[in-house]
Amino acid sequence: MRSKTDTIINSDHSRNNVWSMFDQIAHRYDFLNHSLSLGQDILWRRRVSKYISGKTFSTFLDIATGTGDQLIRIVNKVNTIQSAVGVDMSRNMLNIGLKKIAKRNIQNRVALVQGDALNLPIYSDSVELITISFGIRNVIDVSKSLDEMFRVMKTEGMLIILEFSIPQNTLFRCFYLFYLRNILPIIGSFISGNKKAYTYLNKTIETFPYGNEFCKIMKQAGFTKITAKPLTFGIATIYCASK
Ligand SMILES: C[S@@+](CC[C@H](N)C(=O)[O-])C[C@H]1O[C@@H](n2cnc3c(N)ncnc32)[C@H](O)[C@@H]1O
Numbered sequence: 069m070r071s072k073t074d075t076i077i078n079s080d081h082s083r084n085n086v087w088s089m090f091d092q093i094a095h096r097y098d099f100l101n102h103s104l105s106l107g108q109d110i111l112w113r114r115r116v117s118k119y120i121s122g123k124t125f126s127t128f129l130d131i132a133t134g135t136g137d138q139l140i141r142i143v144n145k146v147n148t149i150q151s152a153v154g155v156d157m158s159r160n161m162l163n164i165g166l167k168k169i170a171k172r173n174i175q176n177r178v179a180l181v182q183g184d185a186l187n188l189p190i191y192s193d194s195v196e197l198i199t200i201s202f203g204i205r206n207v208i209d210v211s212k213s214l215d216e217m218f219r220v221m222k223t224e225g226m227l228i229i230l231e232f233s234i235p236q237n238t239l240f241r242c243f244y245l246f247y248l249r250n251i252l253p254i255i256g257s258f259i260s261g262n263k264k265a266y267t268y269l270n271k272t273i274e275t276f277p278y279g280n281e282f283c284k285i286m287k288q289a290g291f292t293k294i295t296a297k298p299l300t301f302g303i304a305t306i307y308c309a310s311k
Contacts, residue, residue, distance in 0.1 A: 089268065090134070093260040094160035098135055100259055104252055109202075112304050113138050115297075116199060116230050117145045119308055125197040128152040129220065131185050131213075132203020136165030138230070142199065143174055149197075153190065155183040185213045190220040201230040205276045214289035218311060227291060227309045233278035235302035244303060248273060278305055 090097070101109050116138060126148055130139035133154030143152050156162050162180045169178050183189040185200070185207045198217050207213040217227055235241045248270040256266025277285060282305075283294045291309035298305050 088158075089262070089265050090156075090158035091160040093262050093265050094135070094158060094164055096260045097161065098137070098164070100256055101137075103259075104256060108300055108303070109137075112230055112299055112306075113141050113201065115299060115306060116201065116228055117141050119228055119306065120146055120197065120226070123197070123226070124148040125226070126150045127195045127222075128197045129188075129190060129195040129199075130154045131188070131198065131200040131217070132156055132206060133165060133180065134158070134161045134203070136162075136168050136180065138199055138201040139165070139178065140168055140172060140174070142197075143178055144172070146197075150177060152178045154178070154180045155185065155188060155190070156180070157182065157184055186216060188216045188220055192219050193222050195220050196222050196225045197228075198225065199228045199230070202232065204229055205231055205272050210277075211285060211289060214286060214291070218290045221311045223311055225311050227286075227307075227311075229286075229307040229309075231276065231278070231282075231305060231307070232273045233276075233298065233302050233305040234274070236298075237301060240301050244301075245274070282307060 093100070120142060123146065125146060128142060128149045128151070130142070130152070133139050133156045136154055139152060139154045143149055154162070154165060159182055162182060165180050169175050169180070181189055185203065186209055198221055204210060204213060221227065235244050252270060253263070253266045256269065257263040260266065279296055283296055286294050286307060286309050291311060293310040295308045296305050
């Protein structure tokens with residue numbers, strides 16, 4: 069029997085790579101996320117779902133879905149969603165997500181697929197709502213990934229990107245960068261047992277374009293109605309756009 073998600077998953081697509089670092093820290097990922105962000109990540113995800121409030125999307129794609137927190141929150145909030153797909157390269161992250169989905173008994177509306185944000189295993193013009201939370205920073209080619217989002221999105225669809233950014237206030241920025249460079253890698257390495265992953269985290273946050281600079285990259289991919297909303301003094305930003 070065909071599942072509802074078959075309407076948007078192109079299962080002929082094959083995956084080329086695995087991102088092994090996330091495979092290694094998957095078992096500690098959720099705990100570290102909540103503790104290192106002092107619970108802020110939960111509030112930021114909630115803010116993402118507020119953007120969708122009152123909308124009646126039926127197809128939804130969460131890219132770099134990881135353990136599925138953003139995906140599950142939105143599926144629970146928007147009951148018009150019939151077909152939700154989470155794509156990620158890390159099998160271990162997806163396996164944790166699968167358990168959460170089974171626990172909530174939403175597997176008839178949700179599928180998790182191992183796949184690459186640079187070559188989405190999704191049909192063109194098939195998705196109404198796309199989200200990517202803390203994922204775009206990790207892809208090798210940001211513009212190509214945005215091109216892929218544009219390809220799979222239906223006209224007048226909605227894209228929401230949640231990503232780390234750097235606070236503008238000088239004092240707060242100094243404090244934050246100290247935490248990012250000196251404290252976070254120690255706690256992250258200790259709990260996850262993976263030093264590389266948490267040194268990598270601060271490097272990618274500090275070098276990733278944010279605010280207007282990132283809006284320009286989204287515009288180049290063809291997106292319109294682009295907005296950027298800084299959260300928690302600019303530690304994270306929500307970008308919203310349409311096709
Ligand atoms: C920081 S985690 C974010 C997970 C989840 N979205 C969240 O909000 O917790 C980044 C995720 O991006 C995935 N990832 C990295 N590169 C990817 C790619 N090219 N395609 C798909 N997923 C990718 C990793 O496997 C990892 O699960």
